[in-house]
Amino acid sequence: MNLDEGWREELEIAFAAAEDELRTLPAEFGELALRLLGRSNPLINGGRANRISYLLPYWVGENVRAPIELCRELAIGNLFAMLHFFVLDDAIDGDAGWSSADRRRLLPLGQLLHGLFYRKYLGRFPASSPAWDRLSEYMKQWAAAMAREADSAADPRDFRALAGKAAPIKLCAAALLLEAGRPDRLSAMDEAVDLTLATLQLSDDYADWREDLAEPDGNAFLTLVRELLGEPDGRVPDEKAVNRALYHRGALGKLAELAEDHGARLSSIPECPPSLLAFQRSMAEELRRAADGIDEEVNRLLRGDRLSGLLANLSGG
Template sequence: MNWFKPFEDDLAAAFAVCEARLSELPAPLNEIGLSYLRKFDVFEQDSSKNYICYLLPFWMKELTELPADVYRHLSAANIIGMLYYFIQDDIMDSPHDSQSSTDSKHHLALANLLYYEFLTSYQPYFPANSDFWSYFKNYTHEWSEGVIHETQDDYFKHNPIKVAKKAAPVKLGSTAALLLSDQAGLIPRTNDVMNHVLLTLQMMDDWTDWKQDLADGSYNCLLSLIKSELGRPCDTNLTMTEVQEAIYINNALKPYADIAAATHAHLLSVDIEAPNLISFHQTMVDELQAEANHIENSKETLSFGGLNYYLSILSKK
């Protein structure tokens, strides 16, 4: 992964900064915060790899010329912000789970401390009158709109690019680097690219998480596509069998991957020098297309066709 390997030392430094800052939080929130960080640490085995959150500032190097420590600082800020927003997601996605009130208090308290760390990470670089804070406000508004409206407005069906709203704060990593290098004029073009990358990233996550999202009733791009192909309204509850049939017999992943490929074609048409970001997107498209091709090829190799393939899939569930 050429978009990852060259930045391993920088990432290690950024995660070390985050670890030091979380260690200074009051007990027991420091230990909870460090445990949460390890769940997303790119260097921890079996952790969630949210590469774009960590790497975006470094991927701006072709467009910007900043000291190495600035990129590391912006990466650390993005990581802290990522932890804050993931805690928000966890709380919103699990309102009726078995989590005790004490745990909820801890997570809410930790979230507030993380948000403070998130804000203060940028203050040394951007005074109160900086345009940065207007972008900060705009991206926060986008995130809020995405949280509230993605399901009822069925973003993926009606206006897929709006799917990126829920990840809008990630764009602070690129916006900050461009402002610090006096290239604010590139922000709209970069944000267009980022929105398309974040759309495909959400599509990847939704392909991975569709079973859990189906069980939870959470919005999911792949499930939205399947509902649309079945002629169902967005508030319909699909069954596991319906989704499995759509994926493993009708290969709903094929048109899904085609959307990601079309998104990549758009990215290639944008005049911007961000090769690592584009390469990262190509990796996601390749993975989706490979999964769709694997499903199709597996069906064709079975002598009795799709029905036996589908039955064999069901037998493994």
């Protein structure tokens, strides 16, 4: 299932509208923002962004029969919020490859993007709307997740904590439910989105494990690796250790199991939009295919009696 293709026309409209608004920013910030938006456009280059950021309003809107115009406005607002958090993450990391001149613009640009996001949502939901109470809660979840990342290793089994860094995404789902007169569904929708965001984090952590070896505590897959190898939390694994966990301890298969467990729980939530479930399943299936590929490679090596040599090499022997 091509999750972008089904919404191609809407994504073209939303990204074009976001571009138009970014062009109204002061030139030194607008150019930087447009570069970031271009990297995030899945219809151009696959996109840097998590698709859930801008597709969730359409997925939830489809479920509650919201007007497409409302879904579009929230998707555009989410694009600005997404870029805001990209900029904030890069400013916090300090090593994202920005030039010194661009780095000085990051935080001011983040504030401008945050203002554009608020303007989009306030145009649809006045300050008195309970949606803003939900945003306050989601921002607390985000802040707690950021603090945890600095203090302790990511827990691959705690889906709420894994989802925390992307918690503000949930605002669009809450807003649409409130607009539809269904506040009773907020808790279930929060859980559905959290399970999906946690699966996304597991998938991203596996994809990024080499880049995260220098600071492994923020990577849930590397936490799982250390568990499987019996390594203490303070010890940083190297690439050989991770490969040993992959080929000898079935690390990726265990990660795929966690994603599949999230999917089973997600499918039991009646409020879960079908497109959200499809997105989660696509990630879980991708992890399972990768794990099966490693198992097939191990079996091939066993048939050729070369596995012991590989494991000895991974062990440094």
